[in-house]
Amino acid sequence: MSRVFKLKSSDNETFEVEEAAALLSETIKSSSSTEITVPNVKAEILGKVVEWCNKHAESEDTKDQLIKEWDAEFVSVDQHVLFKLITAADYLQIKELVDQLTQRVGDMIKAKTLKTVEMTYPTFNVEREVQEELKSLGF
Amino acid sequence: MAKSSYQTYRRRTRSYRNWLELPDDVTASILSRLGAIEILTRAQKVCMPWRKICKDRLMWRTIDMRNDGFLRDYDFDLDKMCRHGVDRSSGGLVDINVEHFGTDELLKYITNSSTGIRRLRLVCCYGITDEGLIEVASKLPLLEHLEISFSFASAQSLEVIGRSCPLLKSLKLNKYGYRCPYHECDDDALAIASTMHDLHHLQLCGNKLTKDGLQKILDCCPNLESLDLRKCFNINFGVVSKRRCSKRIKSLRLPDDSTDDYEFDRANRRELYAQTHCDPDYGDFLLFGRSVFGRDW
Numbered sequence: 268m269s270r271v272f273k274l275k276s277s278d279n280e281t282f283e284v285e286e287a288a289a290l291l292s293e294t295i296k297s298s299s300s301t302e303i304t305v306p307n308v309k310a311e312i313l314g315k316v317v318e319w320c321n322k323h324a325e326s327e328d329t330k331d332q333l334i335k336e337w338d339a340e341f342v343s344v345d346q347h348v349l350f351k352l353i354t355a356a357d358y359l360q361i362k363e364l365v366d367q368l369t370q371r372v373g374d375m376i377k378a379k380t381l382k383t384v385e386m387t388y389p390t391f392n393v394e395r396e397v398q399e400e401l402k403s404l405g406f
Numbered sequence: 407m408a409k410s411s412y413q414t415y416r417r418r419t420r421s422y423r424n425w426l427e428l429p430d431d432v433t434a435s436i437l438s439r440l441g442a443i444e445i446l447t448r449a450q451k452v453c454m455p456w457r458k459i460c461k462d463r464l465m466w467r468t469i470d471m472r473n474d475g476f477l478r479d480y481d482f483d484l485d486k487m488c489r490h491g492v493d494r495s496s497g498g499l500v501d502i503n504v505e506h507f508g509t510d511e512l513l514k515y516i517t518n519s520s521t522g523i524r525r526l527r528l529v530c531c532y533g534i535t536d537e538g539l540i541e542v543a544s545k546l547p548l549l550e551h552l553e554i555s556f557s558f559a560s561a562q563s564l565e566v567i568g569r570s571c572p573l574l575k576s577l578k579l580n581k582y583g584y585r586c587p588y589h590e591c592d593d594d595a596l597a598i599a600s601t602m603h604d605l606h607h608l609q610l611c612g613n614k615l616t617k618d619g620l621q622k623i624l625d626c627c628p629n630l631e632s633l634d635l636r637k638c639f640n641i642n643f644g645v646v647s648k649r650r651c652s653k654r655i656k657s658l659r660l661p662d663d664s665t666d667d668y669e670f671d672r673a674n675r676r677e678l679y680a681q682t683h684c685d686p687d688y689g690d691f692l693l694f695g696r697s698v699f700g701r702d703w
Binding site (some may be wrong): 347350353354357365366369370372373374376377381383385386393394396397398401404405406 | 424425426428429432435436437438439440444446447449450451452453454456457482483486487490
């Protein structure tokens with residue numbers, strides 16, 4: 268008989284998750300209770316994480332082309348949602364989801380589409396320090 | 407500044423601040439996906455927290471020096487950069503990818519300080535010779551994944567590597583494939599069969615091996631799960647042997663199979679592909695020239 272876990276968001280919404288999907292989270296795996304509150308994660312984001320877990324629990328072969336396409340769609344969100352998803356996935360320790368999300372952020376940095384104040388207004392001192400180091404190293 | 411644009415600035419910077427609040431290990435995971443060149447030349451200049459993460463030795467357990475091969479476009483020395491990355495790893499290096507540069511001396515430098523390398527990838531490294539590979543083979547006892555594609559590795563170095571790396575599970579040895587019936591050679595296949603018995607994954611695209619060499623590999627590598635023989639045009643598969651092969655091997659790619667998902671396919675990667683099939687080494691020579699003299703060669 269598979270257990271059902273209850274995940275509660277910071278704005279008090281509860282999501283019921285089947286065992287196979289829930290155990291994709293190391294945090295849930297090592298929890299003694301089946302009722303877990305996820306702090307600082309609102310329902311909108313927690314819902315998406317649950318959706319990802321459900322999708323990955325039902326697919327046996329994660330190398331399948333269809334699920335790859337689904338995953339690519341899943342991470343194609345704006346950077347604010349991306350940030351919140353990473354925070355949630357990191358708290359819940361869902362390694363593969365964190366990997367997919369961090370890969371997406373890495374791609375955005377490479378493509379120069381990630382906007383952070385540091386990247387828009389870089390700190391002069393850091394740049395200078397690094398240039399000096401690179402010069403002293405000969406490249 | 408006018409009041410309204412200042413407020414816009416404040417609102418914008420407030421929403422931007424978040425990214426530095428991520429835990430260090432998550433940020434490290436993000437930045438490590440940029441590849442070593444971008445980390446050293448861009449990411450580590452962005453702000454002090456990112457610089458600190460980029461200097462941490464854990465970031466340098468993997469060094470991915472991927473680049474598109476147009477070395478003249480770079481203002482910096484990839485060899486020096488690679489050595490710097492190795493230094494930052496402080497002996498903790500486990501996975502390194504070298505593309506379109508690299509010498510025997512660099513290989514020695516890498517393996518002298520890093521005794522735990524598990525994955526080594528050398529693509530288009532024309533400065534690395536057989537002797538260089540043979541010399542460092544004994545320093546790679548934990549090697550599990552090896553790729554030597556479009557580089558001058560002969561059967562002799564394969565044998566030495568096979569004997570020195572008992573944990574080797576995956577080998578990729580890709581060359582340019584030519585339809586050249588008079589140039590058959592089972593040397594690579596025999597070297598693999600005689601020394602690499604625990605292989606699970608083998609990619610031998612563009613190799614000149616024949617059915618005999620393939621049979622030897624199948625006989626001596628009982629754990630083989632995936633076998634990629636695309637562009638190995640000297641192998642004549644009969645219907646029966648194709649069936650027998652695919653029964654044993656979970657993932658089998660045959661000589662004439664599609665190269666859509668082959669990393670070094672013309673369309674997938676900007677590589678020169680020699681059209682001639684008179685001189686089998688022409689393609690290698692052409693690429694060598696390009697890597698040394700630049701794209702206009």
